[in-house]
Amino acid sequence: xxxxxxxxxxxxxxxxxxxxxxxxxxxxxxxxxxxxxxxxxxxxxxxxxxxxxxxxxxxxxxxxxxxxxxxxxxxxxxxxxxxxxxxxxxxxxxxxxxxxxxxxxxxxxxxxxxxxxxxxxxxxxxxxxxxxxxxxxxxxxxxxxxxxxxxxxxxxxxxxxxxxxxxx
Amino acid sequence: xxxxxxxxxxxxxxxxxxxxxxxxxxxxxxxxxxxxxxxxxxxxxxxxxxxxxxxxxxxxxxxxxxxxxxxxxxxxxxxxxxxxxxxxxxxxxxxxxxxxxxxxxxxxxxxxxxxxxxxxxxxxxxxxxxxxxxxxxxxxxxxxxxxxxxxxxxxxxxxxxxxxxxxxxxxxxxxxxxxxxxxxxxxxxxxxxxxxxxxxxxxxxxxxxxxxxxxxxxxxxxxxxxxxxxxxxxxxxxxxxxxxxxxxxxxxxxxxxxxxxxxxxxxxxxxxxxxxxxxxxxxxxxxxxxxxxxxxxxxxxxxxxxxxxxxxxxxxxxxxxxxxxxxxxxxxxxxxxxxxxxxxxxx
Amino acid sequence: xxxxxxxxxxxxxxxxxxxxxxxxxxxxxxxxxxxxxxxxxxxxxxxxxxxxxxxxxxxxxxxxxxxxxxxxxxxxxxxxxxxxxxxxxxxxxxxxxxx
Numbered sequence: 374x375x376x377x378x379x380x381x382x383x384x385x386x387x388x389x390x391x392x393x394x395x396x397x398x399x400x401x402x403x404x405x406x407x408x409x410x411x412x413x414x415x416x417x418x419x420x421x422x423x424x425x426x427x428x429x430x431x432x433x434x435x436x437x438x439x440x441x442x443x444x445x446x447x448x449x450x451x452x453x454x455x456x457x458x459x460x461x462x463x464x465x466x467x468x469x470x471x472x473x474x475x476x477x478x479x480x481x482x483x484x485x486x487x488x489x490x491x492x493x494x495x496x497x498x499x500x501x502x503x504x505x506x507x508x509x510x511x512x513x514x515x516x517x518x519x520x521x522x523x524x525x526x527x528x529x530x531x532x533x534x535x536x537x538x539x540x541x
Numbered sequence: 542x543x544x545x546x547x548x549x550x551x552x553x554x555x556x557x558x559x560x561x562x563x564x565x566x567x568x569x570x571x572x573x574x575x576x577x578x579x580x581x582x583x584x585x586x587x588x589x590x591x592x593x594x595x596x597x598x599x600x601x602x603x604x605x606x607x608x609x610x611x612x613x614x615x616x617x618x619x620x621x622x623x624x625x626x627x628x629x630x631x632x633x634x635x636x637x638x639x640x641x642x643x644x645x646x647x648x649x650x651x652x653x654x655x656x657x658x659x660x661x662x663x664x665x666x667x668x669x670x671x672x673x674x675x676x677x678x679x680x681x682x683x684x685x686x687x688x689x690x691x692x693x694x695x696x697x698x699x700x701x702x703x704x705x706x707x708x709x710x711x712x713x714x715x716x717x718x719x720x721x722x723x724x725x726x727x728x729x730x731x732x733x734x735x736x737x738x739x740x741x742x743x744x745x746x747x748x749x750x751x752x753x754x755x756x757x758x759x760x761x762x763x764x765x766x767x768x769x770x771x772x773x774x775x776x777x778x779x780x781x782x783x784x785x786x787x788x789x790x791x792x793x794x795x796x797x798x799x800x801x802x803x804x805x806x807x808x809x810x811x812x813x814x815x816x817x818x819x820x821x822x823x824x825x826x827x828x829x830x831x832x833x834x835x836x837x838x839x840x841x842x843x844x845x846x847x848x849x850x851x852x853x854x855x856x857x858x859x860x861x862x863x864x865x866x867x868x869x870x871x872x873x874x875x876x877x878x879x880x881x882x883x884x885x886x887x888x
Numbered sequence: 889x890x891x892x893x894x895x896x897x898x899x900x901x902x903x904x905x906x907x908x909x910x911x912x913x914x915x916x917x918x919x920x921x922x923x924x925x926x927x928x929x930x931x932x933x934x935x936x937x938x939x940x941x942x943x944x945x946x947x948x949x950x951x952x953x954x955x956x957x958x959x960x961x962x963x964x965x966x967x968x969x970x971x972x973x974x975x976x977x978x979x980x981x982x983x984x985x986x987x
Contacts, residue, residue: 394904402914405917407618414670423934423935425934431950431953433669435953435957436923436957438670439699440923444920446695451968453914470911473907473910477903478899478903494889494890495941501943506943510944511950526954526957532962537965
């Protein structure tokens, strides 16, 4: 008997897979980018399923709201259209790509199916996924990683500005 | 799946969305009459008493107009774009607490649609997704002016989102939480308890308001849709109902930003003086009334600023966002953090 | 709902991302498929965090998201620089070092 939860999960999973396929197969890069944004929001829906509220909201704000807007900008400003679509691959690629990705999917699904048979979610604590829990962990156990990643962001900013400049 | 909380939620959603729609209609009237007073003329006063039925006349006009679909435009996105802008603007209002916990027919109802733990992040996420409506509108129109307008508008919105979020973080530090209901509860009592006074968030309040004007594409930041600049920016090719959806989503965004400012800085639904022994619907009516009054004051400010100040040029706008507001927001964050660390603000 | 269904979905999305990287020739589309792969990994991390009721998985996702943002910014800057040179984003045209 399908509960509401299962129905919602199947619906969300279908949306995620269909939008992922549209990212890969669609001719127009703008539609690919918009499908990816939709996919990211549906993944945020999965995070909400798993009680990870803070990460779900961060996913929408950072990934769907900032990164994908940046990608859309670049696509539109460079006027990359379907004529430059370049979605037809070479002969080796046409054979290798489906085989390799099918092999990858096969290995991963087999490993997952074998490894997590019969496992179930524990009842999550009331604190799980809240801002407080993530924040406390971030600033205590993972403090050095946090500082390192802020340094990395500064480096990436400088790099991006320099790489895109017309004259140094 | 319990039915009763679901029905209560649906009732809340229905009430809030209808009130917002009426609010939008009222705002169009307020804008035209106020602009008339500022410009020393009479606004619309023919339709109904004081012209109050003017929004209805406007609505009928919009429905009757001819819908155009430009040839060569991307039809699905062209139709979807105003819907995206509209829905995200509406969603952002769902975390605003417009009243305390009231008792209706024996059930206690919390007057907020979504009481999330990371509530204010949801509002920021929804306004962030509103950018897609503009980008899609600009691109799907397949017109140079629309594309440039759309790209400019989205660059502006993304840039000022930074200043908006950083200013809001000052409030989260001062109150120690992201939950809007708790933020409002911590501003109870005398109006000196409000975050803008007692929480030392004066600079944050100013930054949030200015960034809010830029987020909603209102003057002085409305270059993307200015009529004399890029024809009409990203909604050049839109007509009739689709255009009016953009129009409505702009007003809803205005109301939402004002409501968020009131919640974060101006005490939410607290009336600003201790209410002592008042209880029941007297107290709750006072609280809901003071929320509506405060939002109304901020909306008046929106209209006043629009018809007083000239608009920014695009490079001035970006300069302001990145080189002035962003460092000021960081400064506000550091100062607030120091004040909390030295117990000046009791978080 | 079991962890298994989430992890199978994550594996599927990852495989779609791999296929996209191998199949496409436009640089920006390839970048977007890499983002798909990163998101599939994020989903797996959160599933495990929920399965054992720990915060660590969420922290890793936080860092992966930040890294993905930095990588997208730098990658797009490189694409812009290459576009100025070649007037196209076809990765097969980046063959100046070919013998």
